[in-house]
Amino acid sequence: MEIVEVQDLCKTYGTGEAKVEALKHVSFTLKKGEFAAVIGESGSGKSTLLNCVGALDEPTGGRILIDGQNLFAMGEEERTIFRRRNIGFIFQSFHLIPELNVEQNIIFPLLLDHKKPDVGQVEEILAVLGLQERRGHLPGQLSGGQQQRVAIGRALITRPKLILADEPTGNLDRKNSREVMELLTKASRQYQQTILMITHNPNLITSVDRVMQVADGILSDLGGNVNEKLS
């Protein structure tokens, strides 16, 4: 079952001589539970791709379907609500809400939907992330690795169709990076979460199912199969 369908995606910035084609006719699909990585040099267009797929940025051309729904055929409000229910984000610089504690940060997308969080589910996520002891702490009282784990919890809480991770280990040391990657892999395996991660760290792609590369706005599939580790 295809969760993500990107068709002929184009994104251009500027006009005239300042015109930059960040994405050129990019197409690919992701299946349920697939953990894919997009690699590329900085400035290659990989962040633009992630922002478009996450409905944060509007493409110049092409279509993006998430679970069969065309993102950019929706109105702004509808798209926002769709995003919070179906797309989880993990950023390089965490972007936690400083005034909310660990538990509140994790359940934040549910609170935005005015939903009561399932206590069992929250406990499970806190346990998986190893944050049970820290649930009452504010982000400012956590280490970088812990903050990124909170961000992963926040991305998982709504059981979204798709998780987008933008250089999730970019601000972390090796030990924390490994832990974060293990958590993402676990999420993909245990919860059948579809994950699209961008990175420029070649070491990270060993734990993903599929690797794509962006160079000068052109995407090429480097292969890999669902649930089959790349050697």
Added chain:
Amino acid sequence: MKNYLNLIPILAKIHRRQTRMTRWCIVISVFLIAAIFGMADMFLQSQKNLAVMQDGAWHVMFRELNEEQTMMLAARPEVKTLTRYAAANYALDRDYKVEGVQTLLCGYDETFFALFPSVSILEGKFPQETGQALVTEGMRVRLGVSVGDEVEVETPDGVLRFQISGIVEDTSMLLQADAFGLFMNTETYLSCFREATQKEDFVSYVEFVPHCRIQKAIRDICGQLHIPKDRVSENAKVMGAMMQSSDHYILMLYLIAFVLAVLVAVSGMMMILGSMNSSVAQRTEFFGMMRCLGATAKQVRRYVRMEALFWCLKAIPLGLLFSVVTVWGLCRMLQILAPKWFSEMPGFGISLPGVVFGSMIGLLTVLLASRRPARKASKVSPWTAVSGNADTVFAAKRAAHTGRMRVETALGLHHAAGSKKNLILLTSSFAFSIILFLGFGIGIDFMRHALVGLRPDAPGTVNVEEAKAVYFSFALFVYGFLAVVALIAAFNIINSIAMSVAARMRQYGAMRAIGISIRQLQTMVAAETLTYLAGGLAEGLLLGLPIHYYLYRWAIIERWGGAWQMPFKECVVIAAVMIASAIAAMRGPVRRIREMSVVETISM
């Protein structure tokens, strides 16, 4: 670049938008202070000029001095001009007549005309010789006399003849009584009418030299020349306008005006402090980076303070310029509204006290306001810059309460009340406006009571039209001050909300990415705004009403009696201004949130 401080103008250009609010805060504070002092100065100048035209330029009048005392007084270094003056038949009820018409007889020195600029010789000259006299215009018209003619004065002791040396204007008193006036030099007068003059009608008008401490001079003179205090009178209006009056009530009024101007300065300082705090908070990463690169805490502190001074370079002259133009406009308006009272108002004058106080207090305010932000910036750890944890607001100390209300409302409340210091600073600055408004509001009651005396039959012949005009002019002043206070409140609210939102823009961007809707963000901003507003209103009324009560008792009840009444109108007006400002304050930030690019905001 020779010094790290040279970075200030370079970065100022790049961060123009970020620092715009702070720069405007300085402009407005300087403008208000300079305008208040400037207007007060213009008012005093015009009142002094007017008082000089109405009552003369003399400062003090001594009655019943003997010749020796007069000579010694005239010889004192602090005395600029002394004019002897005596009059007979002042009440026009004795038998001093010219051609059967009651005639006032006066004797004075030639310096009289310097002290009474409203009296002028129309034709001829001041009588230099014995037997010469000035006559009033009325006599010339009615009797057809001219300079050089002789005029006969019938007195109880027989007829006296004077040669006319010149013609002077009629005074309003003579015109009303349909009488003549005959004025001679002191020597002629004394030789003819010494016996006919009542003791108290011998006076000496004194004008002191500029910058003389008049009260001290009076004490010295009375002590040394043995003049009893009850023979000394002050020209209250002129002295009042020169701020030299001994009238305690006038002095207290000046004190109140000064205190209110200081309060305006304090509220300006709070406004600047708030904006600088937030401007520093928004650049935490930058200051951390400076520390990373080896800047000492002291250097960071100096950087922030020098930056504040750098803003002053343009903001203070701009504030002064606005104040000068405003003062011109207000003066012109007063001249049109009440020409008789404000005709002496300088048209395009620049008030030196206004400019001096405006720039000095402005500069001082900025220096004082920059202390705390500078200290804060210097405390940013170098780690913050490199850890990626630098945030645009100072770290929260406790979590928001999301259990009982919607998360957007809870976060909005927490943004306002999460930091007690921030909450106290903002609500206090809002409350301050309410207190000021209620304080200035007493001016309305004061004006109503004080101007009841301006009746058409009051001395000085102020007619009804004039009384009305004066009332309107004072009303313009009082309401003008109230408008200024309301303006501060409005600007402060708009500014605070805009800055609070600007400081959290990155956070809002991240929330948008996670899926908060624009409507929810609007609710968040509204909750924050309402918290400040409610806090400010509560604090302002709780403190402002007792202050109003005591001020009212002192300024109104003790003087005119009556009872204190709750200032409902003032409360409603200032609350309405604040609520309207709060609503207006949300518009800009909400628009910015709506137009923000999530990608650009979170990757900042």
